[in-house]
Amino acid sequence: MSKIGIFVGTVYGNSLAVAETAQEILEQQGHEVVVFDEPTLNDWQHYNSGEEIALIVTSSTGQGDLPDTIAPLFSEINDVVGYQPDLRYGLIALGDSSYESFCGAGVRFDELLAEQSATRIGDILFIDAIEVDTPEEYAKSWIEAWAELL
Numbered sequence: 001m002s003k004i005g006i007f008v009g010t011v012y013g014n015s016l017a018v019a020e021t022a023q024e025i026l027e028q029q030g031h032e033v034v035v036f037d038e039p040t041l042n043d044w045q046h047y048n049s050g051e052e053i054a055l056i057v058t059s060s061t062g063q064g065d066l067p068d069t070i071a072p073l074f075s076e077i078n079d080v081v082g083y084q085p086d087l088r089y090g091l092i093a094l095g096d097s098s099y100e101s102f103c104g105a106g107v108r109f110d111e112l113l114a115e116q117s118a119t120r121i122g123d124i125l126f127i128d129a130i131e132v133d134t135p136e137e138y139a140k141s142w143i144e145a146w147a148e149l150l
């Protein structure tokens with residue numbers, strides 16, 4: 001069983017609802033899960049040593065920008081961490097395909113972690129608000145499949 005930190009970027013709460021659903025599913029499977037709704041670098045550094053796993057769940061705001069709850073963490077990972085080859089992570093990106101930069105924040109996070117030599121577990125789950133009314137329901141099957149990869 002794994003220790004999993006869920007790092008949330010949200011404006012209106014949809015990503016937090018997805019994160020809480022993920023927590024429920026993963027805990028039922030025996031994992032130890034903590035949700036960080038305003039994650040700090042200190043929180044992050046408990047999950048990047050290779051033993052643990054980070055799951056990022058973030059929406060986009062502005063023009064593909066990161067929500068305020070997770071933007072400071074993104075900057076610190078960029079400025080302070082630099083290289084984290086032991087990190088294993090998953091990513092759920094919420095967005096709306098009517099925006100030019102669909103799920104831009106999630107994509108930027110993924111690009112940053114890839115640049116820092118981290119390993120993504122599974123494909124990114126993209127959730128499009130145009131097509132999906134209840135993202136936390138929609139995400140369930142992806143979360144169950146993702147858990148199989150841990």
Ligand SMILES: Cc1cc2nc3c(=O)[nH]c(=O)nc-3n(C[C@H](O)[C@H](O)[C@H](O)COP(=O)(O)O)c2cc1C
Pocket residue numbers: 009010011012013014015016058059060061062063064065067094095096097099100101102103104129
């Ligand atoms: C002002 C505003 C800007 C947004 N900008 C983007 C964007 O650039 N790209 C995108 O894919 N979605 C964008 N969205 C859509 C949100 O990311 C989407 O509705 C998401 O489900 C919100 O999740 P949250 O409640 O966790 O913040 C925007 C929404 C608003 C209201």
